[in-house]
Amino acid sequence: MFFRSGFMLTALCLFLSIAKAADKDTNVVISKASEFYEFVFNKKSGNVEIKQNMSTAYFCNSFRTSLYVVEMYNDQTMIDAVDFAVDGKKPKGIVPAYEYYSIDNTFYSDAKVCYFELPIPKKGSTSEVSFQKTIVDPRYFTSIYFAEGYVVQEKEITVKVPKWMKVELKEMNFKGYNITKSNSYDSRDDADVYTYTITDAPAIVKERHSPGPTYIYPHILVMAKSATPNGNSFTYFNTLKDQYGWYRSLVKDIPNESGALKTKAEEITKGKSTDLDKIKSIFYWVQNNVRYIAFEDGIAGFRPEKAHEVLRRKYGDCKGMAHLTKELLKSLGYDARLTWIGTNHIAYDYSTPNLSVDNHMICALNHQGKTYFLDATETYIGFNEYAERIQGRQVLIEDGEKYILTNIPSTNYQQNLDKEKRVLNISGTDLNGSAEHEWKGEEKEYILTQLNNIKKDKSKEAFMKYLSENNKDYVLTDFTTSNLEDFDNSITAKYNISFRNAVSNFGKEYYVDLDFRKELGSFTFDTSERTHDYWFDYKMNVQRETELTLPAGYTVTGLPANVEIKNSDYEFIVQYIKQKDKLIYKKSLVVKNPRLSKTKFAQWNKDIEKLNQAYNEQIVITAK
């Protein structure tokens, strides 16, 4: 879903290196590493560049092995030289390969990778690698990370800033790491020299559902502001206005064929009378008809494709889809604008102007005093519903030569809903009855995404399997759904159930388990293994209700205790309500704060244990 950002290459470098390293393995460690950055003025090109010298020494602690050295580059960050040595000698036969780098979910990018396998031939060996790189524009020099795919014993980062260069180096996530800093002045080059040294830094650990690297790893956010070398004057992102100005320069003159766009917009909205209906139909049409294909190619990674081209191609990246949404709406006279945003993968906001602040583009629509945000890359989300990844995020909305800085609304868990109501009765050892489901918000989006990824001849079967949790005894019949093409409303499903052998019958007693799904029952954290916070995909809102009609002549003699766990992050409520000839089972599982801090894992585990205890209790029904 991302467009090209300064964040991209850094993040790729980080995760590529850990892809080949075992995070908790200390057989290989980085004994010493250094990264030296210097701003220089390239008289030939007339631009300020950054010369980067990196060297890394890998030390073998236990047994001989080899490692894959990978270094990313692209059109803005070039590799000038690479060198390597094993125990001080250059090994023969190693030829670095330079290849296009295929990124998941990205159709094409200019990211490339230089890689080679480097031996570490015995215990006590040191293999060294060095790269010299050039970043051709200070705007693309966005951050410097300390952590690596291996444990780092010592790493020195030096940034040499000539007096003619204005740059802010912002220290991020230093807390908890051994980082020292010293400054000096290089009188020969009239430059300030900032030196940071980290010691004993743990290796990067890749875990699913973790916060993005900008939240967790120590790094320096580099904010190039301006430069005056050799009498020249350059302004980079001195203020947000400059960053906006740069973005604006890339989007303001894109030639669009307004006629074709207007014709299409009118065709899409034909028969719609209200403004909101027209707006929604445009949004839903783009969602449904334009395939998301990510391109991150040089400056094209920042400049949206022409709207009529996206319309013709029926595919585009986030910028293209936002641009088409905007232009279709604009052609009908609505106030739609391009909007830059950093998803929740990024820790920063626009208070630190830098290309790594954002990674996504959407469309903002001002209508009758309200701003709506339209993100057509979220293929199955409804109008005015917001995906977790953009909720509450700061956005930069185009406004001619100015810009508007605001935030996307933070919706609460009630935007999302996964609801099931069942009415059951006991027949022998079976439970029979009916069920109704409703899904809203991101729960709806999740279901529709899964269903549309499945071939349509298998889709209904897959949906039924999902609802029966693939339990062959949970037989669904007369299965119907609401219109699954309609993203504007919640989606629903109805069916009859025959749950065979669901009831255990011992003598005069029936034992019934009324919870069929047991969500989160095994969802605990191994606190000795998990390193990072856990971020849910979205705020969870599961509501279940089962009404059981008691067999004539029977009464409930054993009922599990209710559960009520409530705190600021989540609520788990399990409730049994006894009525005359019925028993109502209600369950509510709500995750209000999808960012579960690791400091709360222990409590979470205890609460899940309580929930699981409830799951592992059954009701007892006895003949009167």
Next chain:
Amino acid sequence: MKTFLVAAICLLSASAFAQTKDETKYRERAEDVRKEIWETAGPQFKVKAVPAELNNESAVVIARYFEIINSSKFRLKFSLFGFGGARRLSYRTTLHERVKIGDKAALEEFSSIEYKKKLDKSASYAFAKIINKMETYIGAKIVKPDGKEIIVNTDEEVLTKNKSKDKEGKLAISDLQVGDILDYFIRIEEMQETGAEAQGPYSFVMAGEYPFMHYQVRLQLDDKCNVKYITANGAPSFRESTTDDGDFVLELTQKNLPKYESSMWTSAWRQLPYLILTYTYTGKKGEVKKGFMSDDIVKNLKYNILPYVNGATVSMEPLNIVYNYFGGKKKVKEFPADTVMKVLYDAWKFSTFCSFPTDNIDVSNDVNYKTAPSIFSAVSMSFYLRSLEIDHDLVLACSRYSASMKNIMGLGDFDGLIRLNNGKQWMAFDDVVTQFNEIPSRFQGEDAITLHPEVSKRTVDYYESKTKIPVTKDVDNINIENINVTLGSPNMQQLKIDRSCILTGALRHGEQKRLMLMEDMEEKLADAVNEKKFTDRLEANRKAQKAVVEFAAAFDKERKEQKTYFKDEVKEQFEEEAKDLNIYEIKSMGLLRGENQFEYRSTFALDNFVKKAGNNFIIDAGRLIGKFNKVEEKDRKRTIDIYMTCARSFTYNITINIPEGYTAKGIEELNMSKSNETGSFVSTASSDGKVITISVKRSFTKNFETAANWNKLVELLDVVYDFNNKKVLLEKKK
């Protein structure tokens, strides 16, 4: 300086000019190809509608046309060494497909094309240039539901590799939507002068991921090619003809081919109709040969490979180990062949699996999964046995999960085994845990070719015969689990389990490789053949000595991982995380002759097997044998035969200790029985008030059943599923 500069500019210009010229040539050719393919396509590529019964398909292949045209010509080339003839072969391969896009899943599938656009590996030698290059041309058009055709602009491609002689491209198909028809082609044109490599094999399966309305293959191959093809499992044959200038033409046209539906216990190579073809340019008048090829393959092995097997072409290590074991080459003859051959087999295993590269240490669990090349190993073993004057047969067989013997195309489709003592004993060359006289289940029951070496003074002749590989019975492939269960205290909802498993035959291998450490296996195998273990061998080697401590560290690291392998095994069996896994041990490695069974034990706790109900507890006793799936309604009818791994039997001896103050109820429900010709399931349960004893025995009689017996297998699968759901009540005494 100036001169150089001018020269450099000239060179640059020439290069730029050449590039442009190349590009122009490519574009012109691309246009010709487009015209040729779209203008000469058959009427099936004009179809715009699919039958109503295919409307719910994700995609329908309205037409597929696959074509290879291979032609040759000669030209004189000047080389440094004089005039010589060089063959220039052109290979032209076309895939043309017309697909109706039925949903978003198909839209995603067909929305982009990736291709190697150009590869030029031509090389210059002095004045001669050896051509070896290929180029790919693509084209796509979209037919909208209203019939409007839109040609996709292939200039919208992106190049993911863009070197002058090596280009790779990707094209996202513009304007493609659900409901459209995509008509696209990929044409690969190759030119080679470097020799006549065998082309293919090309497989044509008479079923696909999507239904086909029209399927056509046309191969036009130079008459100086040798063409070999096979039709398998009831597939139709090619129509054979020749062109006016003598080229071979093979054609196949099929209509309304179904999509392939997967189901359990199948062998695709034995069940799906397919054709497979290879061809080789020989430079002289060739032929088209259809059908049985194993005779030629065996002949080639006998006369072109086996005569060259000797001490210089195979490793002598296993033989030397045998000589050392018995006290010298001459001494070996004093021992019975029966003894020698067993030591030899272990020596081969030791030699094959128990040495590890010393430049880059990897003794992780991955090394347990190494397999031996069976033909090479069997041929080598035949040489060792001949050297030891032990009578034997070299056996060639095919896996039950690959092409059958009548459908093989080359020696690589065969596997090799050794038969000894007139078929009483066997050697197979597979994984590190395979034992002497153990035949991997995938060969069992297969027809095989035997080659009996007759050694004369100077030569070895091989006498060919046929045999059938023996099949093991259910008693040979055993899984016995002894499971002792206690309810936790104070948390009675947690089961404490002490479980010992004994595995034999084909059922051993997976768990042996998952749970055992190579360090232990290597040591055991070394001991069996009187060799030193690996680190001791390194110690004795002055050059490698330094690696000893490193291997020790690597082995130690892997030993620490062993607990996770046991945890994984529990999770796979019970579908619950193993908690408190305290004891985990291999009790019998099952690695060598005389130690047939693999036995391991672990103790652990499991949640979610006990439900509380008032004061009572309900135990999911049926799940203690592992989780089984019910056969779905749609799978209850079957028309294709059933390929199972092997005949096999499972025994579960479960004891559940009844907690003080509780009475067990519902035990009688665990008594179930079902037997038929395909196998049986018998469970019995009883209690003495202190312990519930459950015994479950289930078996499958054969490794293969006809489709007609599917209902009988389903009966057995149903009963185990029913047992799976049985529960026991522990009722609080009043």
